[in-house]
Amino acid sequence: MYQYDFPYRVRYADVDQMGYMYYGHYARLFEIGRVEALRNLGLRYRDFEENGIIMPVYENKSRYLSPAKYDELLTIRVKLEKLPSARIVFHYDIISENGDILNKGETTLVFVKMENNKLVPCPSNMIEALRPYFA
Amino acid sequence: MYQYDFPYRVRYADVDQMGYMYYGHYARLFEIGRVEALRNLGLRYRDFEENGIIMPVYENKSRYLSPAKYDELLTIRVKLEKLPSARIVFHYDIISENGDILNKGETTLVFVKMENNKLVPCPSNMIEALRPYFA
Amino acid sequence: MYQYDFPYRVRYADVDQMGYMYYGHYARLFEIGRVEALRNLGLRYRDFEENGIIMPVYENKSRYLSPAKYDELLTIRVKLEKLPSARIVFHYDIISENGDILNKGETTLVFVKMENNKLVPCPSNMIEALRPYFA
């Protein structure tokens, strides 16, 4: 398994009139988490796009256990539980300052070649960067 | 079953550099859909809040079948497949101008009394407004 | 002068923990207003982009007179006070249900040819559509 933690400060822009982070903003945290988890492996999502591969989201799920509040410094914990093939599945725990899991998420993305808009398998450099974590 | 359609125009603010509506913005469309579906029954979400009942989201799921593009006039189709009790589950189809389903979503919300932060059952006026659709 | 009104319902996604529409979201309302003001003249912003002209924002200003609240049905009033040339300047009043001006805004956009990234004058079909209002 590959796991990576990245901090996120809840902003005024994120919080609704219940004083909770708006439910739709977790998808942004998930994006930040998976991009930074890949960067930590030396992989930049923008390089994939510049090489003609985009990664559209196929499925996104989120379970809201407890609200995130304004100005909290959250931890976005990203987990890859298996090597990607046609799809890549990211799991996330959004964790409060005192260690509680506030939200559990899961995003499935696919790989698409821009020039013909066709599905392709996970690029080999992504698999090679991840392989050591799945030995 | 209760079903309701509401239009949504995709804005520049919604679209990412793939030219697709950003995956995190569907949650906003779902919010618009369920609030307008309730309004169509004579129920305003703000009245529930003013009466001390909030409806936090417990779970949200979205499956992305095809991208929504800038300036498209989408239809948010909202479906309630059963009467709410402790929870209320909204299903959505996001439909393109030419009738394709672009996205399928599902949101589960609970009912919380603000004064003590306790879970409560679905308010009776919501159940009464919905009952005719489940006869 | 050309003036156009378009409705906007304030959403939960828009409102912060003061119970006010977040100050950054007015820019989205301005976008909606100016795109719909042009559509009302038979001009679609997406057609300009498809013809190779983009309209980046050069300047944006907003004065917040009174807060917009959740679920209010606002009016976005858009005003063009003179014919565009190298620039186009939109003025906006954001008006509450009971007629108060909540926000006054102003956006200046320029016209850029995508193929060479150069500034160009306002397209002639936009000027022709607007000319009757400035006779």
Add this chain to the structure above:
Amino acid sequence: MYQYDFPYRVRYADVDQMGYMYYGHYARLFEIGRVEALRNLGLRYRDFEENGIIMPVYENKSRYLSPAKYDELLTIRVKLEKLPSARIVFHYDIISENGDILNKGETTLVFVKMENNKLVPCPSNMIEALRPYFA
């Protein structure tokens, strides 16, 4: 003068189909900048709110000199050019990785006592924290 720099990575959620950060998202960067500039002085905006003082935005301006692109690591430079009194004025430069100023902004906020919704002067602890920079 008091000046403070804080980093901001441009996210997919921020970028539109021109490949530019959407013009409405700069307000969020300005919020991040001013909150972190205050935190660096030992002042937390949330503490002001918990003590009954909110700081609504009165005016916001932004000039867009050059676009911010996806995944760029920007610098939010925040400047306070004079001691606050009834109002506080933040100036910002949004700076690219190679040192270009992409955007210049300015936000004026006021101080409001929540219990009676009246304007009040800048809290004394904020003035004291800032005074050394204006000697």
